């Protein structure tokens with residue numbers, strides 16, 4: 001990729017000038033995050049070295065064995081998600097299950113899932129939606145709940161808006177971010193019609209004892225300040241056959257996940273038997289996140 | 294008993310041809326509705342009806358008092374079953390049935406002869422581990438979705454082994470409406486500190 005080479009060369013020269021007299025030459029610092037290649041352009045050797053570095057660094061920071069996986073998409077698998085809006089009660093168990101699983105910053109607070117409270121009389125209406133509801137007990141009378149996270153669009157606006165190719169759609173349908181390639185320009189934040197992306201405005205804080213050491217390079221590995229992140233369908237779990245965390249913690253069983261290419265999957269059953277809606281259909285983003293009732 | 298606007302079971306019987314009426318009576322039995330107006334038929338002998346072959350692995354049934362099972366600890370030969378529909382006062386008076394209580398009572402689901410089992414409307418005995426078959430008699434649409442993995446919570450693998458829950462893990466059998474929960478903390482609005 002000529003773009004990546006030129007950036008790398010440029011940075012090497014710049015760093016070379018700055019560090020001319022210092023002990024570290026350019027070749028020694030290429031594996032620090034600033035000089036990594038885009039994930040898609042890495043050679044296997046380069047990737048191995050980077051994984052080793054990352055695991056060492058995070059294990060030291062969090063005082064436990066941290067693993068950084070790079071599981072590739074499975075053949076014949078394309079993921080989709082479905083959520084039963086007639087069953088969701090808005091309890092936010094999914095939100096905090098996700099925060100814990102995916103190592104989201106506690107302060108500043110980052111939450112990939114946002115549960116919107118809507119008025120039954122108004123239907124799905126984002127103008128009326130309230131994410132800040134609180135109550136002794138949910139569901140509150142007259143309301144229904146619509147949890148939102150990345151819709152893993154087949155035609156993602158975020159990917160098109162990124163000037164450096166730091167975010168892309170994988171073969172299994174997961175839209176991912178390379179945190180070391182992300183510039184922090186936030187073009188994708190404004191391009192996404194679903195408000196699904198989050199920016200690390202401050203240095204993320206993550207209590208060591210709550211840190212999930214089972215991570216994926218394109219998923220829940222700890223992020224630096226100044227990069228964008230979002231839901232990845234729990235890439236570290238789902239590429240190993242497990243359900244996403246939110247599916248497992250939802251007490252009402254509203255959340256369903258599976259392979260849309262498998263005719264026996266739960267997702268296919270829903271698409272074939274239930275009333276299904278996608279959000280902002282008119283934008284031609286083709287979400288892989290279906291709401292049903 | 295009313296069936297649709299202005300039609301009673303008596304009327305249905307009078308208006309329908311014999312075969313349809315018989316089919317209807319059969320349907321009533323199958324659905325496990327109380328057989329108010331239907332002809333009292335001899336229940337088929339127990340254990341002769343083939344049980345639905347689909348069996349799902351679930352965690353053990355959630356008995357509220359873990360020592361209460363097996364029921365035959367008390368309901369044994371010394372305690373002849375009282376088949377009279379009544380309000381329980383000596384025991385189990387903590388159970389308040391809020392589940393079509395107008396039409397049903399204990400022995401519609403619990404078996405009078407074998408208290409360690411439940412029975413289906415056709416008399417088949419089933420263990421408490423398979424109570425979903427009992428629920429499925431009336432809630433057929435939910436049972437179908439549950440079997441497909443669409444109703445109820447699943448854990449495990451999307452492409453492999455899944456753990457199912459029994460209906461009664463989320464819906465207490467005697468009062469099945471799902472209880473509300475206290476929501477976890479709302480997000481912090483931008484610009485505010487926790």
Ligand code: SF4
Pocket residue numbers: 087088089090091092093094095115145147249250251252253254255
């Ligand atoms: S955990 Fe389930 S019921 Fe609770 S808010 Fe999330 S989707 Fe809705």
Ligand code: SF4
Pocket residue numbers: 149150151152153156157158159175191192193194195196197230285
């Ligand atoms: S929901 Fe937003 S962030 Fe997710 S793929 Fe679609 S455009 Fe991109």
